[in-house]
Amino acid sequence: MLKVKRSVIEEIKKQAEAGYPYEICGFLLGEVDYRNNVRTAVEAFQVENQNKERANDRFEIDPKDYLKVEKYADEKGLVITGIYHTHPDHPDRPSQTDLRFAQPDMSYIIMSVKNGKAENWRSWELKGDRFAQEDVEFI
Numbered sequence: 385m386l387k388v389k390r391s392v393i394e395e396i397k398k399q400a401e402a403g404y405p406y407e408i409c410g411f412l413l414g415e416v417d418y419r420n421n422v423r424t425a426v427e428a429f430q431v432e433n434q435n436k437e438r439a440n441d442r443f444e445i446d447p448k449d450y451l452k453v454e455k456y457a458d459e460k461g462l463v464i465t466g467i468y469h470t471h472p473d474h475p476d477r478p479s480q481t482d483l484r485f486a487q488p489d490m491s492y493i494i495m496s497v498k499n500g501k502a503e504n505w506r507s508w509e510l511k512g513d514r515f516a517q518e519d520v521e522f523i
């Protein structure tokens with residue numbers, strides 16, 4: 385499950401609406417409790433969507449950005465606990481592409497943005513070879 389600060393969701397909403405009609409993406413930073421598989425997200429770190437051609441329905445993260453975020457998280461004593469991205473004018477459900485690039489033990493927040501307004505969002509985690517919606521609690 386994911387425990388997330390309300391401010392993180394508010395931040396993602398802001399980024400989602402500012403980036404519309406393109407997909408925005410970023411990393412969730414926090415802690416992981418491996419004993420009960422609980423991840424937390426206390427910060428949202430936006431990175432540039434490298435996919436310019438299909439930025440309305442695809443996102444790609446530059447490996448350099450990944451390293452940058454890891455360094456930043458490390459300095460703050462946090463770890464990467466997930467990835468968030470938006471679906472402009474599409475539901476908050478993972479696509480086939482999302483599934484292809486998904487990693488285990490991570491939370492995937494997908495936020496749906498309709499006509500420039502952030503609407504619904506859900507968090508997903510990989511269960512075997514498919515995505516399952518995960519429980520979310522605010523902290």
Ligand SMILES: [Zn+2]
Nearest residue numbers: 469478479482
């Ligand atoms: Zn997606």
